[in-house]
Amino acid sequence: MAVVIEISSWTKAVPVCDPALIRPDAARRELRGFAASRQASGFSLHDVLILVACASYPQPISLRPNRTSSTRLDKKANRRKEDLTMKLGWQPRKWLEKKIKRGVHSYPAGTIAYYGPDNSRATKVAVAIIPARDSEPADLRRWFAESGDLRRDEAVIAEIAAFLRENDVKSVTATDGIFGCPHEEGIDYPLGEACPECSYWKGRNRWTGKLEAS
Known part of the structure; x- marks a missing residue:
């Protein structure tokens, strides 16, 4: 089985040994880290389309990462800063x-x-x-x-x-x-x-x- 990750015109097949990746939810969790690493190379996560191809699924499964990458992390960091500012007051x-x-x-x-x-x-x-x-x-x-x-x-x-x-x-x-x-x-x-x-x-x-x- 292989996981095919397609980002715009860039495509990469990643061999996967863990059968759990056949399940969409598990695949989504496993692939977020890889998708986030690609963003550092200049790809936008908004354009990421992850396809899991295996014998169990005649049609590829579309798994868009739930923006748990830097976009979500940035939002969490900003919320922490806002919470801290509220506690300390504007300085x-x-x-x-x-x-x-x-x-x-x-x-x-x-x-x-x-x-x-x-x-x-x-x-x-x-x-x-x-x-x-x-x-x-x-x-x-x-x-x-x-x-x-x-x-x-x-x-x-x-x-x-x-x-x-x-x-x-x-x-x-x-x-x-x-x-x-x-x-x-x-x-x-x-x-x-x-x-x-x-x-x-x-x-x-x-x-x-x-x-x-x-």
């Missing part, structure tokens, strides 16, 4: 960290910039939505704090993550550290002058954080 900080770690690979993208009176704490964060490369922000939102560090404020982090998810961002990028003074030139203080409230940033390059020669 905005981890979601953001993963997005930032992946870098900008597609759009729309979210940008996060932290500002503060010095390089030790953030009292302002600006989050922008960039719909396409080299385009102007489609939306911009800011958060402020009189004291503390917004980078450690879980409530603010959750609001930022929610804002980015609402805009269905595919990528997120964030400044490494504090990106300058929280006050805006021309609005909070005159153009061309240093911020009178943030002496730390006077003569300092916001990109490098280093003082520049006057």
Whole structure:
């Protein structure tokens, strides 16, 4: 007896010594592993047609695997992840960290910039939505704090993550550290002058954080 496995234009006859495979249910169980291994070679299990040919059956028996392969396993893994998420609750900080770690690979993208009176704490964060490369922000939102560090404020982090998810961002990028003074030139203080409230940033390059020669 032989089991004939037909996948699209690819056909393989597998000798079988176990008479139990003559039974359709038993054959179905035995052949799932083999069918799954073929999927790794580029075949889709949706196209798999398994035929058991033997003397006891004049006509081949059609056995479509019940998608117990990677498709079902992936669904089970996703359900486990969803169950774990429900138990632990949604974790905005981890979601953001993963997005930032992946870098900008597609759009729309979210940008996060932290500002503060010095390089030790953030009292302002600006989050922008960039719909396409080299385009102007489609939306911009800011958060402020009189004291503390917004980078450690879980409530603010959750609001930022929610804002980015609402805009269905595919990528997120964030400044490494504090990106300058929280006050805006021309609005909070005159153009061309240093911020009178943030002496730390006077003569300092916001990109490098280093003082520049006057």
